[in-house]
Amino acid sequence: MAQARRVIAHLDIDAFYASVELRRRPELRGLPLIVAGSGPRAVVTTASYEARRFGVNSAMPAARARALCPDAVVLAPDFEAYRRASGEVWSLVREQVQLIQSAGIDEAYLDLSEEPFPVALLRRLVARVHERTGMTLSVGIGPSRLVAKTASASFKPAAFVAMSREQAAAHFAPHAARVLQGIGPKTAERLAGLGIQTVGQLQAASAELLAQRFGERMACELQARAHFHDDSLVEPVRIAKSRSSEVTFPTDVADAATLERALIGMAAELGEGLRARTRRARTIAIKVRLDDWTTVTRARTIECFTDSGETIAAVALELLQAYSPARPVRLLGVRVASFEDESDMPTRGTPVQLVLPL
Numbered sequence: 317m318a319q320a321r322r323v324i325a326h327l328d329i330d331a332f333y334a335s336v337e338l339r340r341r342p343e344l345r346g347l348p349l350i351v352a353g354s355g356p357r358a359v360v361t362t363a364s365y366e367a368r369r370f371g372v373n374s375a376m377p378a379a380r381a382r383a384l385c386p387d388a389v390v391l392a393p394d395f396e397a398y399r400r401a402s403g404e405v406w407s408l409v410r411e412q413v414q415l416i417q418s419a420g421i422d423e424a425y426l427d428l429s430e431e432p433f434p435v436a437l438l439r440r441l442v443a444r445v446h447e448r449t450g451m452t453l454s455v456g457i458g459p460s461r462l463v464a465k466t467a468s469a470s471f472k473p474a475a476f477v478a479m480s481r482e483q484a485a486a487h488f489a490p491h492a493a494r495v496l497q498g499i500g501p502k503t504a505e506r507l508a509g510l511g512i513q514t515v516g517q518l519q520a521a522s523a524e525l526l527a528q529r530f531g532e533r534m535a536c537e538l539q540a541r542a543h544f545h546d547d548s549l550v551e552p553v554r555i556a557k558s559r560s561s562e563v564t565f566p567t568d569v570a571d572a573a574t575l576e577r578a579l580i581g582m583a584a585e586l587g588e589g590l591r592a593r594t595r596r597a598r599t600i601a602i603k604v605r606l607d608d609w610t611t612v613t614r615a616r617t618i619e620c621f622t623d624s625g626e627t628i629a630a631v632a633l634e635l636l637q638a639y640s641p642a643r644p645v646r647l648l649g650v651r652v653a654s655f656e657d658e659s660d661m662p663t664r665g666t667p668v669q670l671v672l673p674l
């Protein structure tokens with residue numbers, strides 16, 4: 317059944333990592349601030365808006381950022397602090413709103429269709445978050461996720477913008493097609509090949525031409541986006557309770573060194589995945605399937621939470637050595653579980669959609 321009225325908001329914390337740093341170092345307020353690792357391959361994670369004026373941006377090599385803005389204060393990232401700050405902000409939001417879909421450490425979609433006064437609620441929420449945490453939220457409001465996200469992203473920092481679909485289609489018409497979520501650099505390049513640079517040009521493009529280049533389905537989808545048609549739902553996402561990686565060998569493996577190399581590779585991959593999601597786990601398990609299909613798992617829970625591939629590998633190797641497979645191995649896997657932030661998992665709202673396991 318079609319809903320009479322959809323009100324979706326997209327919330328994104330302004331200059332997130334930099335704001336967390338400024339909260340505990342207020343003396344740096346107003347100065348250009350860059351959060352970046354050190355070393356020759358370090359990149360900028362974020363920069364305060366003062367530093368962005370010098371052309372500094374996320375994902376830029378730190379060395380280039382320093383060259384563009386030599387007076388900037390450069391701090392090393394403190395992921396633990398960011399995780400905590402993120403938890404503070406989203407717990408406050410969850411106190412007021414049931415239907416939330418997290419979209420990363422500093423952004424989320426809210427479905428406020430059932431709220432009698434959604435704009436007033438959001439105003440109060442933004443003020444409360446600022447008062448309690450010192451963080452500023454940018455808010456986009458619209459009939460869809462697409463309108464809400466495009467609005468918050470385009471008007472940040474400190475955005476608070478509501479738009480109808482028609483207003484968004486008119487307002488963003490002169491903007492580069494890339495403002496539309498789902499149009500990345502590759503699609504933008506292919507569109508440019510057809511002479512389509514802007515959202516407006518995509519709106520007006522010939523459907524046949526687009527279908528020839530992208531296929532009918534994608535052409536339709538692209539043009540719908542350009543007109544800001546989007547009926548995707550805000551779906552509360554239950555964060556995966558464990559992550560795993562496993563390999564089935566092309567031929568069964570009896571050699572311990574080969575098994576160990578495979579474990580180390582999978583542990584490194586899991587560590588990377590955890591760091592990318594700023595999560596840490598405490599239980600490490602292995603799964604071994606022998607050539608006769610005997611399958612065993614062995615697990616250990618360690619003292620401290622970890623996101624390090626080396627730590628995961630060390631425990632996994634110990635477990636493997638202790639088990640010491642008596643027959644050639646057909647499949648080997650590593651799993652991590654017992655995440656640090658499990659108690660922060662969304663528990664309210666339906667439907668629940670499980671993400672992964674790998």
Ligand code: TTP
Nearest residue numbers: 328329330331332333334361362374375422472
């Ligand atoms: P964003 O919301 O994209 O950026 P931001 O919050 O720093 O700034 P704003 O929203 O005001 O534009 O990302 C949130 C955090 O994620 C950011 O503070 C740092 C981290 N991040 C990276 O580590 N690498 C990146 O390339 C990006 C884009 C973000």
Ligand code: MG
Nearest residue numbers: 328329330422
């Ligand atoms: Mg942000």
